[in-house]
Amino acid sequence: MSGLILKLAPKERVLVNGAVIENGDRRSRLSIVTPDANILRLRDAIHPEEATTPVRRVCYAAQLILTGDSDPETARHALLRRIEELSQVFKDADSRASLAEATDALIAEHHYRCLKALRSLMPREDRLLAARPS
Numbered sequence: 001m002s003g004l005i006l007k008l009a010p011k012e013r014v015l016v017n018g019a020v021i022e023n024g025d026r027r028s029r030l031s032i033v034t035p036d037a038n039i040l041r042l043r044d045a046i047h048p049e050e051a052t053t054p055v056r057r058v059c060y061a062a063q064l065i066l067t068g069d070s071d072p073e074t075a076r077h078a079l080l081r082r083i084e085e086l087s088q089v090f091k092d093a094d095s096r097a098s099l100a101e102a103t104d105a106l107i108a109e110h111h112y113r114c115l116k117a118l119r120s121l122m123p124r125e126d127r128l129l130a131a132r133p134s
Contacts, residue, residue, distance in 0.1 A: 004032040004039065013042040018068045038066050039112060044119075054089070055125040058082045059118045062102075066111040079106060079114075086121070095121060 006014060008023040008030065015021075017038050032039060040063065051060035061079050064070035080103065087099050098120045105113035 004037075006030040006032060006039070006041075015040045015042060015045075015067055036109075038068060040066055040115075053125055053129065054082075054086060055118065055121045058086060059115060059122070062106070062111060062115040062118055066115055072109065072111070076106060083118075090121065090124070095124060 006029070008014065008028050010023060010025050010027060012023045013020055014023075015038075016032075020042070046056055046060045046063055048060065051057045058079065061070070061075060061082065065072050065075050065079070083099055083103055083106070087096065090096065090099065098117045102114045102117035105111070105117060
């Protein structure tokens with residue numbers, strides 16, 4: 001039986017299909033066997049006030065779909081447009097691969113994979129923003 005394995009630290013919280021679940025006092029390991037469960041570690045969540053850059057805003061939009069706070073059908077077109085806008089800036093092969101993976105995942109309704117691919121662009125965006133002249 002395959003699926004997602006969550007390794008949780010003591011008191012770590014995770015969002016599963018809209019419900020916040022908090023781990024107990026010990027480390028634990030959970031096997032998620034439902035293929036389309038929406039899961040987000042709260043330590044990885046982007047809060048609205050942190051969505052201050054183009055990549056973080058796109059990640060936040062993908063996260064809203066994952067958490068069930070945005071309707072996937074309504075948000076998909078806008079998110080695809082935002083991913084396309086990012087592709088106009090990120091021209092290197094690694095970034096293009098991440099954007100293609102995010103697009104494919106979004107079309108296939110694999111929202112966690114989409115978010116994960118988009119999050120991989122955050123360090124690159126941070127470096128670009130740090131290198132720009134003030």
